Amino acid sequence: MGNFLVYLGSFGLSFVSQAGGMFLLLVTTLSLTFKPPYRVRHLFKQMEFVGVNSLIVVVLTALFSGMVIAFQSYRALSKFGGESLLGGLVALSMVRELGPVLTSLMVTARAGSAMAAELGTMRVTEQIDALQVMAVHPVHYLVVPRFWAAVLMVPLLTVIADAVGIAGGYLVGVMLLKVDAGIFVERMRDMVEWIDISSGIYKAFVFGGLLALIGCYKGYNASGGAEGVGRATTEAVVIASVAILVGDYILTSLLF
């Protein structure tokens, strides 16, 4: 019992100190964003890395999720003759939830982990110290471009995921399960409002910032050689994934 309390206490302390550290990193990142020199090339490079290179996984995940939802929903809907709602249901699930959440999780796995590994390696090989010694602010050089690349690219990828997911639902619903194409599209138009789409995109902004911040924080504060970099990478992925899901609940219940 005592041990458990000690464990709980140290967990609580580390949670608070890490959350504090991440908040501080966020403040530093935001305040350095508009400080010259503007590293536009770095930003584009990171946008390519976060966005373009994640495209295939995001498309695949969204496509199959859309297809699965169509199958599952069809089974449920057909019990009371509601097949006509299929299009709306698939689209709503995609744009409100699955689009932003799945995209963010995929980008976390691909790019968030890479940010932690890259910065972690730079930390343990003193490359971050080298930046500092050469009077270059490491957060300005390393974190700012990564943060903004994720904040910009995750919403963009989300829009693509939304579209691809709906296409997947259409594929299964219309081609396979023979729901009338006109009804599928019509119902989708009726049921999905602009706010559904925009709420998903707002979420994606937040998740993008979150995953970059956590990845960068973990890498930036890595220590202990190769093993430490590995630990930082794993923790970045786990924490960012949990944060995205918890954040999703909070955003959904608060805002929409």
Add this chain to the structure above:
Amino acid sequence: MVELVDLHKSFGEQKVLTGVNLKISRGSLTFIMGRSGTGKSVLLKHIIGLLKPDRGKIIIDGQDVTEYSEAQWQRLRRRFGFLFQEGALFDSMTVAENVAFPLIEHTSLSWREIEKRVQEKLSVVGLLEDRDKYPAELSGGMRKRAALARALALDPEIILFDEPTTGLDPILQVSIMRLIRDTQRQFGLTGIVVTHDVSIAMKAADFIAVLHEGQIVAFGPPEEIRGSPHPFVKQFLQSAFEGCLPEEGSHV
């Protein structure tokens, strides 16, 4: 110029620096010597603000910089050239890009001028051929020389070099040390160099400081150090000059 007053630093339980006092005058070249693991690198990192002392003061040009903020340090650091013991080259950049980095960051030189400077710095450390290689493709000694070229790129006023010649062959050791000495003389730089090589230090140094058990136990010009009565300094120099492999069957 650079003054350390009663500097203390511990990592957890381990006391590394226990009252370092050192005064380095402008335009002089000082060598810091001492056994492996005594805290020479730690000492050097304090002078450029990478580590903060637990106690004591760091004074640069009469200014107490101990409590400087990161922004203040940033301004100050532009005057420094720092060589990390392990080089700390950016592994995502080629040798030439590494050397160009500080120039791109801190000067408004044109590409052509930067290219010229890079060329010049790489040729003095003998790495012109390898300019387009990545750090992972270099040998240890080449990495060190590339890092040296980067540290010199901005023509700093104060150079802090952590073992610039360790891991180089004897010919390179001499030529790199000559390069450091010549640059320092020519531009009147203030230099602090950590080294294990006693004979090179004896030849090149204006002053030698010996770090032992967390303190500077001897400081002075080479001749003075050579005659130092301090038992550790004596032993250190003796091993360096008369050092040969132990006789067969004997143990250290």
